[in-house]
Amino acid sequence: MKIKDIIVLAVGLLMCVCIVGCGQQEDVCKIGVIYPLTGMAGSMGQEFYRGVQMAIDEAKDKGANVELYVEDSKTDSKVAVAAYHSLRARGVKVILTTVTGCASAIIPMAKRDGILMFADVAKPNITDAYENLFRHSSTAGQEADVIVSKMHEGASVGLLWMHDEYCLSLRETIKMRAKDLDVQLIDVAFDKENDVVSSVQSLLKALPKKCEDIVVVGFGAPLGKSIKRLRESGYDGRIYTNMGLAVTADARNMIGDKVDKLWYTNMIFDRSAQIFTDYKERFIKRFGSEPNDYSLLSHNTASLVVEAVSRQKKWTPRSTSRTIVEMQEYIAVGETMQILRTRDVLPTVAVVNDPL
Numbered sequence: 001m002k003i004k005d006i007i008v009l010a011v012g013l014l015m016c017v018c019i020v021g022c023g024q025q026e027d028v029c030k031i032g033v034i035y036p037l038t039g040m041a042g043s044m045g046q047e048f049y050r051g052v053q054m055a056i057d058e059a060k061d062k063g064a065n066v067e068l069y070v071e072d073s074k075t076d077s078k079v080a081v082a083a084y085h086s087l088r089a090r091g092v093k094v095i096l097t098t099v100t101g102c103a104s105a106i107i108p109m110a111k112r113d114g115i116l117m118f119a120d121v122a123k124p125n126i127t128d129a130y131e132n133l134f135r136h137s138s139t140a141g142q143e144a145d146v147i148v149s150k151m152h153e154g155a156s157v158g159l160l161w162m163h164d165e166y167c168l169s170l171r172e173t174i175k176m177r178a179k180d181l182d183v184q185l186i187d188v189a190f191d192k193e194n195d196v197v198s199s200v201q202s203l204l205k206a207l208p209k210k211c212e213d214i215v216v217v218g219f220g221a222p223l224g225k226s227i228k229r230l231r232e233s234g235y236d237g238r239i240y241t242n243m244g245l246a247v248t249a250d251a252r253n254m255i256g257d258k259v260d261k262l263w264y265t266n267m268i269f270d271r272s273a274q275i276f277t278d279y280k281e282r283f284i285k286r287f288g289s290e291p292n293d294y295s296l297l298s299h300n301t302a303s304l305v306v307e308a309v310s311r312q313k314k315w316t317p318r319s320t321s322r323t324i325v326e327m328q329e330y331i332a333v334g335e336t337m338q339i340l341r342t343r344d345v346l347p348t349v350a351v352v353n354d355p356l
Contacts (some may be wrong), residue, residue, distance in 0.1 A: 029309045032069040033088035034097040039075030040220040043249040051299035059306040077105035128345040132321045136301045136345040143265045144173035146351045156211045159187035162218035192222040200229040202222040212237040219244025224254025233256040267293045269334030279333045280355035283355035300332035
Protein backbone atom coordinates (compact mmCIF):
# COMPACT_ATOMS: atom_id res chain seq x y z
CA MET A 1 0.00 0.00 0.00
CA LYS A 2 1.30 3.41 -0.94
CA ILE A 3 2.06 5.97 1.73
CA LYS A 4 -0.59 8.27 0.24
CA ASP A 5 -3.22 5.54 0.55
CA ILE A 6 -2.19 4.82 4.15
CA ILE A 7 -2.57 8.51 5.07
CA VAL A 8 -6.02 8.70 3.45
CA LEU A 9 -7.11 5.53 5.28
CA ALA A 10 -5.82 6.83 8.60
CA VAL A 11 -7.61 10.15 8.20
CA GLY A 12 -10.81 8.33 7.28
CA LEU A 13 -10.59 6.10 10.33
CA LEU A 14 -9.91 9.11 12.57
CA MET A 15 -12.98 10.90 11.19
CA CYS A 16 -15.13 7.85 11.89
CA VAL A 17 -13.87 7.69 15.45
CA CYS A 18 -14.64 11.37 15.94
CA ILE A 19 -18.14 11.04 14.51
CA VAL A 20 -18.95 8.03 16.69
CA GLY A 21 -17.48 9.72 19.73
CA CYS A 22 -19.50 12.89 19.18
CA GLY A 23 -22.65 10.84 18.77
CA GLN A 24 -22.11 9.13 22.11
CA GLN A 25 -20.87 12.17 24.00
CA GLU A 26 -23.56 13.89 26.07
CA ASP A 27 -23.03 17.60 26.72
CA VAL A 28 -23.03 18.26 30.46
CA CYS A 29 -25.98 20.33 31.61
CA LYS A 30 -24.60 23.09 33.83
CA ILE A 31 -27.35 24.49 36.05
CA GLY A 32 -26.57 27.68 37.95
CA VAL A 33 -28.64 29.05 40.80
CA ILE A 34 -28.71 32.63 42.03
CA TYR A 35 -30.47 32.50 45.37
CA PRO A 36 -30.47 34.84 48.40
CA LEU A 37 -28.46 32.60 50.71
CA THR A 38 -27.84 35.61 52.96
CA GLY A 39 -29.53 38.97 53.39
CA MET A 40 -33.16 39.77 54.13
CA ALA A 41 -34.54 36.75 52.24
CA GLY A 42 -31.71 34.45 53.30
CA SER A 43 -33.90 31.91 55.10
CA MET A 44 -36.05 31.53 51.98
CA GLY A 45 -32.99 31.25 49.74
CA GLN A 46 -31.54 28.48 51.87
CA GLU A 47 -34.72 26.45 51.37
CA PHE A 48 -34.58 27.04 47.62
CA TYR A 49 -30.99 25.81 47.59
CA ARG A 50 -31.77 22.67 49.60
CA GLY A 51 -34.50 21.69 47.17
CA VAL A 52 -32.21 22.07 44.15
CA GLN A 53 -29.47 20.07 45.84
CA MET A 54 -31.90 17.22 46.34
CA ALA A 55 -33.03 17.34 42.71
CA ILE A 56 -29.52 17.38 41.27
CA ASP A 57 -28.35 14.52 43.49
CA GLU A 58 -31.39 12.46 42.49
CA ALA A 59 -30.67 13.15 38.82
CA LYS A 60 -27.02 12.14 39.16
CA ASP A 61 -28.04 8.92 40.91
CA LYS A 62 -30.06 8.11 37.78
CA GLY A 63 -27.09 8.78 35.52
CA ALA A 64 -27.83 12.34 34.41
CA ASN A 65 -24.84 14.36 33.22
CA VAL A 66 -25.60 17.49 35.23
CA GLU A 67 -23.57 19.89 37.37
CA LEU A 68 -24.76 22.49 39.89
CA TYR A 69 -23.17 25.92 40.33
CA VAL A 70 -24.24 28.19 43.17
CA GLU A 71 -24.15 31.97 43.67
CA ASP A 72 -25.49 34.07 46.55
CA SER A 73 -27.47 37.15 45.47
CA LYS A 74 -27.50 38.40 49.09
CA THR A 75 -31.03 39.68 48.27
CA ASP A 76 -29.37 42.47 46.28
CA SER A 77 -29.92 43.10 42.56
CA LYS A 78 -26.38 44.41 41.97
CA VAL A 79 -24.89 41.33 43.57
CA ALA A 80 -27.21 39.19 41.45
CA VAL A 81 -25.81 40.79 38.29
CA ALA A 82 -22.25 39.95 39.38
CA ALA A 83 -23.40 36.41 40.19
CA TYR A 84 -24.83 36.08 36.69
CA HIS A 85 -21.49 37.05 35.10
CA SER A 86 -19.72 34.53 37.34
CA LEU A 87 -22.01 31.72 36.21
CA ARG A 88 -21.68 32.65 32.55
CA ALA A 89 -17.88 32.63 32.85
CA ARG A 90 -18.18 28.97 33.89
CA GLY A 91 -20.27 28.03 30.87
CA VAL A 92 -23.66 27.88 32.60
CA LYS A 93 -26.60 27.93 30.18
CA VAL A 94 -29.46 27.25 32.63
CA ILE A 95 -30.15 29.63 35.52
CA LEU A 96 -32.68 29.34 38.34
CA THR A 97 -33.35 32.35 40.51
CA THR A 98 -35.82 34.01 42.87
CA VAL A 99 -36.55 37.44 44.43
CA THR A 100 -38.24 39.81 42.01
CA GLY A 101 -35.61 42.56 42.09
CA CYS A 102 -32.76 40.12 41.46
CA ALA A 103 -34.58 38.31 38.66
CA SER A 104 -35.55 41.58 36.96
CA ALA A 105 -31.92 42.73 37.03
CA ILE A 106 -30.53 39.70 35.21
CA ILE A 107 -33.35 39.00 32.73
CA PRO A 108 -32.05 41.44 30.07
CA MET A 109 -28.64 39.73 30.09
CA ALA A 110 -30.18 36.26 30.06
CA LYS A 111 -32.31 37.27 27.07
CA ARG A 112 -29.24 38.59 25.24
CA ASP A 113 -27.30 35.39 25.93
CA GLY A 114 -30.15 32.99 25.11
CA ILE A 115 -30.14 31.48 28.61
CA LEU A 116 -32.85 29.06 29.73
CA MET A 117 -34.06 30.72 32.91
CA PHE A 118 -36.60 30.01 35.61
CA ALA A 119 -37.45 33.20 37.52
CA ASP A 120 -39.55 31.82 40.36
CA VAL A 121 -41.07 35.14 41.40
CA ALA A 122 -44.54 36.68 41.69
CA LYS A 123 -44.12 39.67 39.36
CA PRO A 124 -47.00 39.83 36.84
CA ASN A 125 -46.26 38.88 33.22
CA ILE A 126 -42.56 38.34 33.87
CA THR A 127 -42.33 35.53 31.30
CA ASP A 128 -43.25 37.96 28.52
CA ALA A 129 -39.63 39.16 28.51
CA TYR A 130 -38.33 36.42 26.19
CA GLU A 131 -39.03 32.94 24.88
CA ASN A 132 -36.65 30.96 27.13
CA LEU A 133 -37.96 32.47 30.36
CA PHE A 134 -40.20 30.42 32.68
CA ARG A 135 -41.76 30.98 36.07
CA HIS A 136 -42.64 28.29 38.62
CA SER A 137 -44.16 30.32 41.41
CA SER A 138 -47.33 31.84 42.69
CA THR A 139 -48.09 35.24 41.18
CA ALA A 140 -49.10 38.59 42.62
CA GLY A 141 -52.45 38.06 40.91
CA GLN A 142 -53.03 34.74 42.69
CA GLU A 143 -52.15 36.19 46.08
CA ALA A 144 -54.26 39.30 45.51
CA ASP A 145 -57.25 37.20 44.46
CA VAL A 146 -57.30 35.06 47.60
CA ILE A 147 -56.66 38.04 49.92
CA VAL A 148 -59.35 40.22 48.36
CA SER A 149 -61.78 37.29 48.48
CA LYS A 150 -61.80 37.75 52.27
CA MET A 151 -62.87 41.41 52.04
CA HIS A 152 -66.47 42.55 52.31
CA GLU A 153 -68.06 44.74 49.66
CA GLY A 154 -67.87 48.42 50.57
CA ALA A 155 -65.53 47.81 53.52
CA SER A 156 -62.61 49.99 54.63
CA VAL A 157 -59.33 48.05 54.75
CA GLY A 158 -55.85 49.10 55.80
CA LEU A 159 -52.91 48.23 53.55
CA LEU A 160 -49.38 48.40 54.97
CA TRP A 161 -46.73 47.53 52.42
CA MET A 162 -42.94 47.39 52.24
CA HIS A 163 -40.90 49.32 49.68
CA ASP A 164 -39.80 46.49 47.36
CA GLU A 165 -40.50 45.64 43.72
CA TYR A 166 -42.49 42.50 44.56
CA CYS A 167 -44.44 44.24 47.33
CA LEU A 168 -45.27 47.13 45.00
CA SER A 169 -46.61 44.68 42.40
CA LEU A 170 -48.77 42.94 44.99
CA ARG A 171 -50.01 46.26 46.41
CA GLU A 172 -51.06 47.50 42.96
CA THR A 173 -52.82 44.22 42.16
CA ILE A 174 -54.68 44.19 45.49
CA LYS A 175 -55.84 47.77 44.85
CA MET A 176 -57.09 46.83 41.39
CA ARG A 177 -58.98 43.74 42.63
CA ALA A 178 -60.42 45.59 45.66
CA LYS A 179 -61.78 48.35 43.43
CA ASP A 180 -64.20 45.84 41.89
CA LEU A 181 -65.69 45.31 45.38
CA ASP A 182 -65.88 49.04 46.10
CA VAL A 183 -63.44 48.47 48.97
CA GLN A 184 -61.79 51.61 50.34
CA LEU A 185 -58.08 50.94 50.83
CA ILE A 186 -56.07 53.15 53.15
CA ASP A 187 -52.47 52.34 52.32
CA VAL A 188 -49.20 53.34 53.94
CA ALA A 189 -45.72 52.25 52.91
CA PHE A 190 -42.82 51.37 55.18
CA ASP A 191 -39.11 51.23 54.41
CA LYS A 192 -37.47 47.87 54.98
CA GLU A 193 -34.29 49.62 56.16
CA ASN A 194 -35.95 51.75 58.87
CA ASP A 195 -38.11 51.29 61.94
CA VAL A 196 -41.74 50.53 61.10
CA VAL A 197 -43.25 52.28 64.14
CA SER A 198 -44.10 55.57 62.42
CA SER A 199 -45.69 53.81 59.43
CA VAL A 200 -47.85 51.64 61.66
CA GLN A 201 -48.98 54.66 63.67
CA SER A 202 -49.78 56.61 60.50
CA LEU A 203 -51.95 53.79 59.22
CA LEU A 204 -53.83 53.32 62.49
CA LYS A 205 -54.57 57.05 62.70
CA ALA A 206 -55.93 57.07 59.14
CA LEU A 207 -58.22 54.06 59.59
CA PRO A 208 -61.92 54.53 60.40
CA LYS A 209 -63.10 52.95 63.64
CA LYS A 210 -65.20 50.39 61.75
CA CYS A 211 -62.11 48.95 60.02
CA GLU A 212 -61.78 45.25 60.86
CA ASP A 213 -59.14 44.15 58.36
CA ILE A 214 -55.55 45.17 57.68
CA VAL A 215 -53.39 43.69 54.92
CA VAL A 216 -49.62 43.72 55.49
CA VAL A 217 -47.35 43.05 52.50
CA GLY A 218 -43.65 42.30 52.94
CA PHE A 219 -41.12 39.66 53.91
CA GLY A 220 -38.33 39.06 56.40
CA ALA A 221 -37.92 40.82 59.73
CA PRO A 222 -39.65 44.07 58.60
CA LEU A 223 -42.85 42.12 57.89
CA GLY A 224 -42.73 40.49 61.32
CA LYS A 225 -42.03 43.84 63.02
CA SER A 226 -45.02 45.44 61.30
CA ILE A 227 -47.45 42.74 62.42
CA LYS A 228 -46.04 42.71 65.94
CA ARG A 229 -46.27 46.50 66.17
CA LEU A 230 -49.89 46.48 65.02
CA ARG A 231 -50.78 44.15 67.90
CA GLU A 232 -48.72 46.07 70.43
CA SER A 233 -50.50 49.26 69.36
CA GLY A 234 -53.86 47.76 70.30
CA TYR A 235 -55.20 46.67 66.92
CA ASP A 236 -57.10 43.41 67.48
CA GLY A 237 -58.84 42.97 64.12
CA ARG A 238 -57.97 40.51 61.37
CA ILE A 239 -54.57 40.74 59.70
CA TYR A 240 -53.98 39.27 56.27
CA THR A 241 -50.49 38.97 54.90
CA ASN A 242 -48.70 37.51 51.91
CA MET A 243 -46.48 34.49 51.44
CA GLY A 244 -43.51 36.36 52.89
CA LEU A 245 -44.66 35.22 56.32
CA ALA A 246 -44.68 31.53 55.46
CA VAL A 247 -41.31 31.48 53.72
CA THR A 248 -39.07 33.82 55.73
CA ALA A 249 -38.24 32.56 59.21
CA ASP A 250 -37.16 36.05 60.29
CA ALA A 251 -40.75 37.26 59.90
CA ARG A 252 -42.18 34.40 61.95
CA ASN A 253 -39.55 34.73 64.67
CA MET A 254 -40.19 38.45 64.98
CA ILE A 255 -43.94 38.01 65.46
CA GLY A 256 -43.55 35.63 68.37
CA ASP A 257 -46.93 34.96 69.95
CA LYS A 258 -48.78 37.82 68.19
CA VAL A 259 -50.57 35.41 65.85
CA ASP A 260 -54.23 35.69 66.85
CA LYS A 261 -56.54 36.45 63.88
CA LEU A 262 -53.59 36.21 61.51
CA TRP A 263 -54.15 34.84 58.00
CA TYR A 264 -51.52 34.40 55.32
CA THR A 265 -51.26 33.19 51.75
CA ASN A 266 -49.47 29.95 51.05
CA MET A 267 -48.93 27.43 48.29
CA ILE A 268 -50.80 24.16 48.61
CA PHE A 269 -48.91 20.92 47.95
CA ASP A 270 -50.22 17.36 48.20
CA ARG A 271 -48.39 15.91 51.18
CA SER A 272 -50.43 12.72 51.28
CA ALA A 273 -48.93 10.97 48.24
CA GLN A 274 -46.16 8.38 48.56
CA ILE A 275 -43.87 10.42 46.33
CA PHE A 276 -43.93 13.19 48.94
CA THR A 277 -43.44 10.78 51.86
CA ASP A 278 -40.34 9.30 50.22
CA TYR A 279 -38.94 12.75 49.41
CA LYS A 280 -39.61 13.97 52.95
CA GLU A 281 -37.68 11.06 54.44
CA ARG A 282 -34.67 11.72 52.20
CA PHE A 283 -34.82 15.44 52.92
CA ILE A 284 -34.92 14.97 56.70
CA LYS A 285 -32.05 12.48 56.54
CA ARG A 286 -29.92 15.02 54.69
CA PHE A 287 -30.88 18.33 56.29
CA GLY A 288 -32.45 17.38 59.63
CA SER A 289 -35.72 19.22 58.97
CA GLU A 290 -38.86 18.80 56.89
CA PRO A 291 -39.03 20.37 53.42
CA ASN A 292 -41.04 23.57 53.25
CA ASP A 293 -42.97 24.86 50.25
CA TYR A 294 -40.00 26.64 48.71
CA SER A 295 -37.69 23.65 48.88
CA LEU A 296 -40.44 21.70 47.10
CA LEU A 297 -40.84 24.46 44.52
CA SER A 298 -37.13 24.62 43.65
CA HIS A 299 -36.75 20.84 43.71
CA ASN A 300 -39.54 20.47 41.19
CA THR A 301 -38.20 23.28 39.00
CA ALA A 302 -34.77 21.66 38.77
CA SER A 303 -36.28 18.19 38.23
CA LEU A 304 -38.39 19.52 35.36
CA VAL A 305 -35.35 21.04 33.65
CA VAL A 306 -33.30 17.84 33.99
CA GLU A 307 -36.19 15.77 32.65
CA ALA A 308 -36.56 18.04 29.61
CA VAL A 309 -32.82 17.86 28.90
CA SER A 310 -32.84 14.06 29.21
CA ARG A 311 -35.52 13.79 26.50
CA GLN A 312 -33.16 15.21 23.88
CA LYS A 313 -30.16 13.70 22.10
CA LYS A 314 -28.55 17.13 21.86
CA TRP A 315 -29.88 19.87 24.09
CA THR A 316 -29.72 23.63 23.82
CA PRO A 317 -31.48 26.26 25.93
CA ARG A 318 -33.94 26.90 23.09
CA SER A 319 -34.69 23.24 22.35
CA THR A 320 -35.15 22.59 26.08
CA SER A 321 -37.56 25.51 26.32
CA ARG A 322 -39.64 24.00 23.53
CA THR A 323 -39.50 20.58 25.14
CA ILE A 324 -40.78 21.92 28.47
CA VAL A 325 -43.72 23.64 26.79
CA GLU A 326 -44.53 20.52 24.74
CA MET A 327 -44.54 18.39 27.90
CA GLN A 328 -47.64 20.30 29.10
CA GLU A 329 -47.47 18.65 32.50
CA TYR A 330 -44.94 17.00 34.76
CA ILE A 331 -45.62 14.82 37.81
CA ALA A 332 -43.43 16.20 40.60
CA VAL A 333 -43.24 15.98 44.38
CA GLY A 334 -46.50 17.25 45.85
CA GLU A 335 -47.86 18.70 42.60
CA THR A 336 -48.69 18.02 38.98
CA MET A 337 -46.98 20.88 37.21
CA GLN A 338 -49.25 22.31 34.51
CA ILE A 339 -47.02 24.06 31.96
CA LEU A 340 -48.92 26.89 30.29
CA ARG A 341 -48.20 28.34 26.86
CA THR A 342 -47.18 31.52 28.66
CA ARG A 343 -44.36 29.44 30.21
CA ASP A 344 -45.93 29.86 33.64
CA VAL A 345 -46.17 26.92 36.04
CA LEU A 346 -48.53 28.06 38.78
CA PRO A 347 -49.01 26.17 42.06
CA THR A 348 -52.32 26.36 43.93
CA VAL A 349 -52.56 29.30 46.38
CA ALA A 350 -54.89 29.76 49.35
CA VAL A 351 -55.32 31.92 52.45
CA VAL A 352 -54.73 29.89 55.59
CA ASN A 353 -54.46 30.48 59.32
CA ASP A 354 -52.57 27.31 60.16
CA PRO A 355 -50.08 27.46 63.03
CA LEU A 356 -46.78 28.95 61.91
